Amino acid sequence: MRLHRLDITAFGPFGGSQSVDFDDLSAAGLFLLHGPTGAGKTSVLDAVCYALYGSVPGARQSGGQGMTLRSDHAATGTRTEVRLELTVAERRLEITRQPPWERPKKKGVGTTVDKAQTWLREYDVKAGTWKDLSRSHQEVGEEITQLLGMSREQFCQVVLLPQGEFARFLRADAEARGKLLGRLFDTRRFAEVEKHLAERRRGTEARVREGDAALLADAHRMQQAAGSAMDLPELAPGEPGLADAVLEAAALARATARERLAVADCRLTATESARDAAERDLADARELDRLQRRFAEARERAARLAERADDHRAVRERMERGRKAEAVAPALELRDAAETEHRRAAAAEARARVPLPRALADAGPAGLAAAARRAAEELGGLASARRAERRLAELVREREGLDRQEHADEEVRQEAEDWLADWETTRAGLQARVDSAQEAATRAEQLAVQRDPAQRRLVAARRRDRLTDDTEAARRQSLALAEAAVEARGAWLDLKEQRLHGIAAELAANLTDGAPCAVCGATEHPAPARKGAGHVDRAAEERALAAYQAADERRADAERRLGTVREALAAATAEAGDAPTARLAEEAEEIERDYTRARTDASGLHPAQEALRRAEHEREERVAAQQQAAVRSASRVEARERLEREQTSLQAELTRARGAAESVETRAAQLERQATLLTEAADTSRAAADTAQRLKDADARLADAAFRAGFDTPAAAAAALLDDAAHRELQRRLDAWQSEDAAVRAVLAEADTADAARRPPADLAAAERAAADAGRRLREAASARDAAARCCAELDRLSAQAATAVRRLAPLREEHTRVARLASLAAGTSADNERRMRLESYVLAARLEQVAAAATARLLRMSSGRYTLVHSDDRTGRGRSGLGLHVVDAWTGRERDTATLSGGETFFASLALALGLADVVTDEAGGVRLDTLFIDEGFGSLDDQTLDEVLDVLDALRERDRSVGIVSHVADLRRRVHAQLEVVKGRSGSLLRQRGVG
Known part of the structure; x- marks a missing residue:
């Protein structure tokens, strides 16, 4: 694999577009990548890795890619992009990647997120052009991984050393x-083999143990089902002869259970006959007792009816008077309604006359109505004057508004003049704040690069100190637990030896006269052995064995913990080095203080920029406000003169209209209130006269209705009326008396009830006791029979289950032995694996x-x-x-x-x-041939001679046309290595410069 060209845009510290020509750098064979801390040397290597795999190495890949990869110096409209041109497997490829991008919306406000983009192109030598291969993230990733033959982690180890x-x-x-080696060489398949064998061993071992446990569990269940008819063999899981002993004991238990079932069947038949006879006697006694109690209750109810006869006659008379009064009820309701209406109308008339003038206090309805009409006519004549008064108030408010506007504009002009007088001083101060915050931001970036390594070393040093103490404590605990395990094993072996010496007494304890001996087979036992003082039984031996096993497990756990702590201590020491923790803490604290100060100072950059922008905007607004206030002041002079003329005309008109009142509105309100009161008084006076006449007519009709119904006065008729609740209660009492009387007569007329009353009282308690005893005896017999049947069925089922388990255990045990040997050998724990590898x-x-x-x-x-x-x-x-x-x-x-x-x-x-x-x-x-390698830092720890030897070795790597890039801060390397790629750091982002290349 050879790198040709790398193009970076808005990536990491590079705010703009930068390019690296690896062909020129590789021509020298050995080239140097250098620059100040935080400039972006590592970001160049990150860009190569990101172009190939879509992610950056190590911890820098955490978080959203689009947010961490994008440069903070990039312009808003510039998208982050990395393009890499390389040759691999004799194919020249070009990979372009763009991470997700949060950009401003093209329309409206806010932002939107563009998805990540990936392109893969290949150069066609014959055509001399590039052809597209894929735009799919997944396809491009699979293609690159297949060509390189390495994962991202392997690539970072062998190319970015x-x-x-x-x-x-x-x-x-x-x-x-x-x-580390497992990640690089992918030996997971061998670990999976170890894991598979271990799982197979645990599975077969669990099945064997489950088989033994199931067989013993079946034996215990058979013993529980058979009771004292079965004795369990004194054998543990895995001991020979356990299956035969269990099956033999089960056969004896089944025979005994069948004999018990036959006896229980005979007993159940006899108890069923006795129970049936007792239940028939109980039913006869209960019927006689019921009839005797029924007759006695009827005699008692007849006596209570005789005592309530007078009350029954009074209720019937009261119901009769209530029916007569119902004819007078409509006249009573009409008279009450008329009286209520009259009282309400009279009260309303009295309230309406209270606010009237003295001259109209005794006037009739016609006089009150005439006075109301006169007040309404006068009120209609004031409509024009009321409109003029409202217009005058509006004029006053308009003049006051003009005065307020004039005062406000004067304040605006004065305030703008005062503020603009200090503008140059204010602007200079804000610009100084912006410059200071920008310098602090640059300083914070430089300290951020030093901060994380210092913190990691400090954390590792503290972990190293803590693990040193933990290692010593774990070593002491492991030694103590090993000694305790040895002591527990000795105690168990001593008890086992004592039990073997007294085993004859345990065997003799199970001997029964007539039963064969388990050792010699004799049926007579003339001199069985006896347990002596201090005899050790099986339970004591098992407790000692369990104590030893628990102690041994604790010892093994302690040794594993000791190994884990030692490994952690070695890793912490490797990361922290030999530097004291206090010195590392001071260095980290000093860096953190400087970083915090710089961040605090830098946090004021945006507020300072915003303050400067707001101040410039405010200056523009104040100049504009000053000019607008002057224009408005000139336009208000003519409006004020027009308002003064209209106000003088309206004041003369209102003086004539309001008379003695304070205002026209006050005079209109007085007339309106007077007309309302007079109209209301006239209406209530007419209503009171009408209700008085209706009340007089209702009294006459009520007196006539009471006389026809047979009452002396209307009051007597009203007293005899019954409401619905009282009527229902009296009717209920009459119906209840009649129903009770009929029921009592019917019971006393029954022949069988009268006959039962003449017989002696029934002895129900004795019959119930006899029936209960018979039922209890039947339940006991049925329960015994069911228990015997369940015992037989359960013993048959468990015996068959135990026989099946015995046949199944043999092949399982053979499989477990074979798998356990293979698993121990692969895991390095077998005795055959001498090196435990x-x-x-x-x-x-x-x-x-x-x-x-x-x-x-x-x-x-x-x-x-x-x-x-x-x-x-x-x-x-x-x-x-x-x-x-x-x-x-x-x-x-x-x-x-x-x-x-x-x-x-x-x-x-x-x-x-x-x-x-x-x-x-x-x-x-x-x-896959790797023609381009990068080596990261560490050269500062070498002397001149060693540095020359190391450079000779690196220079020899280009014997087969291989190029090596050194990433270092060492100044001496700039003299020794002529081909250089320099990263230059600036406020607007970093730049790349190539030197010493043709």
């Missing part, structure tokens, strides 16, 4: 190295051996023949082997761990490892 990653790789343990580790070890061999060829030259990288299969402590990496020092002839290398030695060792890994991964990816 990050030295820090490989420095940590040198210091890491086997587990951490395995994770997992299958995936075995494959990665071969890859690591290839990487070490390829890296050594370059490391020997960079270290002047001193260092050699070698792969090691040796185990480290309790860990597994296969991924060890050592360095051989030719000066001492000794082999040591790569973590002991110094800073400069670690750099060129990691560089050699990165280059070697690039070659191996390239071969793994299908042999």
